[in-house]
Amino acid sequence: MAEQHSSTSHIHISPLWLNLTIFSSLMVLTALTVWAAFQDFGPMDFTVALAIAAVKATLVVLFFMHVKYSSKLVMLCAGAGFLFLIFLFAFPFADYATRPNVPGWPASTDVAAPLEPRDPEMPSTNRGSPGGSGGSTGPGGV
Amino acid sequence: MSSAASTENAASAQPPGHGHVPHHHHPELSHHFEDLRQQRDSLTLGMWAFLVQEIMFFGGLFCAFLVYRTAHTEAFNAGSSHLDVKWGTINTVVLIGSSLTMALAVGQAQRGNRKGVVTWMLATGALGLTFLGIKAVEYTSKWEHGLVPGRFFLRGDHHGLEDILPMADKVELFYGFYFVMTGMHALHMIIGIGLMVWVLIETFKGKVTQNRHAIVENFGLYWHFVDIVWIFLFPFLYLLGR
Numbered sequence: 119m120a121e122q123h124s125s126t127s128h129i130h131i132s133p134l135w136l137n138l139t140i141f142s143s144l145m146v147l148t149a150l151t152v153w154a155a156f157q158d159f160g161p162m163d164f165t166v167a168l169a170i171a172a173v174k175a176t177l178v179v180l181f182f183m184h185v186k187y188s189s190k191l192v193m194l195c196a197g198a199g200f201l202f203l204i205f206l207f208a209f210p211f212a213d214y215a216t217r218p219n220v221p222g223w224p225a226s227t228d229v230a231a232p233l234e235p236r237d238p239e240m241p242s243t244n245r246g247s248p249g250g251s252g253g254s255t256g257p258g259g260v
Numbered sequence: 261m262s263s264a265a266s267t268e269n270a271a272s273a274q275p276p277g278h279g280h281v282p283h284h285h286h287p288e289l290s291h292h293f294e295d296l297r298q299q300r301d302s303l304t305l306g307m308w309a310f311l312v313q314e315i316m317f318f319g320g321l322f323c324a325f326l327v328y329r330t331a332h333t334e335a336f337n338a339g340s341s342h343l344d345v346k347w348g349t350i351n352t353v354v355l356i357g358s359s360l361t362m363a364l365a366v367g368q369a370q371r372g373n374r375k376g377v378v379t380w381m382l383a384t385g386a387l388g389l390t391f392l393g394i395k396a397v398e399y400t401s402k403w404e405h406g407l408v409p410g411r412f413f414l415r416g417d418h419h420g421l422e423d424i425l426p427m428a429d430k431v432e433l434f435y436g437f438y439f440v441m442t443g444m445h446a447l448h449m450i451i452g453i454g455l456m457v458w459v460l461i462e463t464f465k466g467k468v469t470q471n472r473h474a475i476v477e478n479f480g481l482y483w484h485f486v487d488i489v490w491i492f493l494f495p496f497l498y499l500l501g502r
Contacts, residue, residue: 129300131370132363141360148352152345155499167495175488182363182484184477189301192308199312203319210323214330222331 130187140181147174288472296471303474307481318489321444325437325496335430338423340501342407343438344398348498351394352490358387359487366480372470377463381476384483385456388449395446402435409436438497445493448486455479 151170159166180186185196214223286296293299329336361383368376402408406415409432414421424431459479462468468476 129370131367134364134367137360137363137367140363141356144356144359145353148349148356151495151499152349155345155495155502164500167499171492171495174491178359178484178488178491182359182487183481184366188304191301192304195305195308195312199308199315202312203315206316206319207323207326210327214327220331222333 130184132181132184136181140177143177144174147177286471288469299472300474303478304481307474307478311481311485314485318441318444321437321441322492322496325441328433328437329496329500332427332430332433335424335427336434337501338427339431339434339438340497340499342405342421342424343498343501344401345498345502347394347398348494351391352494354387354391354394355487355490358384358391359484361387362480362483366473366477369468369473369476370470372468372473374463374466374468377468377473377476378460381456381460381463385453388453388456388483392446392449392453395442399439402439407435409433409439441493441497445486445489448489452479452483452486455482 147170151167154166154170155163179196185193214220217223285291289296289299293302361380365377365380365384368374368380403412405421406413406418407421413432413435414425414428418425456479459475462475
């Protein structure tokens with residue numbers, strides 16, 4: 119009876135060597151990302167850090183969180199989470215990157231200057247706004 | 261769900277006449293599930309639905325951080341350079357180590373070995389508390405150096421902080437993100453340790469068996485998720501400014 123009902127045969131039990139291999143890989147990648155942080159890759163610094171973290175997270179999700187051995191529904195649910203995370207980043211970044219008067223962003227030009235001369239005497243009023251344009255005009259406001 | 265359940269039915273052996281004897285079901289199977297496999301998959305799916313909203317919650321914090329970092333890269337790098345990479349790295353090792361012990365605890369639960377579950381979960385809890393202890397050391401150091409945002413930001417002498425003085429308000433913004441993001445992460449760990457006490461009590465009561473151990477498995481999913489958040493926090497906060 120118990121054997122018939124037991125779902126043990128469907129369960130993936132990760133062997134010790136697999137858990138230790140994943141742990142060791144995560145340790146190596148941690149060492150790698152610390153080493154990479156002290157190298158100068160210029161603008162690629164961020165990409166390198168993000169890529170290593172993404173590989174580490176993938177290892178944890180697939181093996182420690184057993185998604186590799188889970189039902190397709192769980193894979194879909196987890197995958198949907200990360201898909202919508204990409205949307206969460208893509209839309210604000212597309213927005214900021216294409217607004218002309220957000221200082222520090224690629225599309226930033228002097229367009230903002232005639233609209234809103236910045237007062238170097240009062241930097242703290244800009245606090246909390248990535249556009250550095252406090253008060254009536256929010257980031258991107260015209 | 262129903263289509264998934266029906267395919268599982270074919271895979272798992274049902275005793276003959278199951279449908280005619282309603283109370284003749286497995287003692288570890290809740291009555292509203294078809295079989296043990298559907299029960300297990302449902303409990304895992306429910307936990308993932310929760311974790312997906314956690315992904316979005318931390319995702320919003322990361323998105324805001326990266327938007328402001330893009331605008332004030334120099335100030336954020338200067339702020340980051342005053343975090344201690346040594347402690348950050350040690351804590352990364354400690355937390356990934358706790359994920360390993362948690363994975364081993366889940367493995368023991370799958371085998372129905374409650375003693376093993378308790379042993380590895382206590383190890384996980386000890387590593388979690390170590391992480392929080394190191395975090396407290398770091399927070400104390402930030403307070404002593406006047407790097408806690410608010411009215412005490414840059415109080416006292418600015419010894420060693422000369423590089424951030426010209427852009428102090430943007431560096432303060434960086435430390436705002438630092439305390440909110442690591443604080444929310446630490447809060448998740450404190451809640452995790454509270455949940456762990458509950459899971460240990462249930463394990464002592466004998467509620468964890470080879471066929472029904474979702475409580476350990478789902479706690480493991482939560483713990484690994486908190487680990488993943490740190491895997492991104494560590495490079496973004498501690499390393500990008502190097």
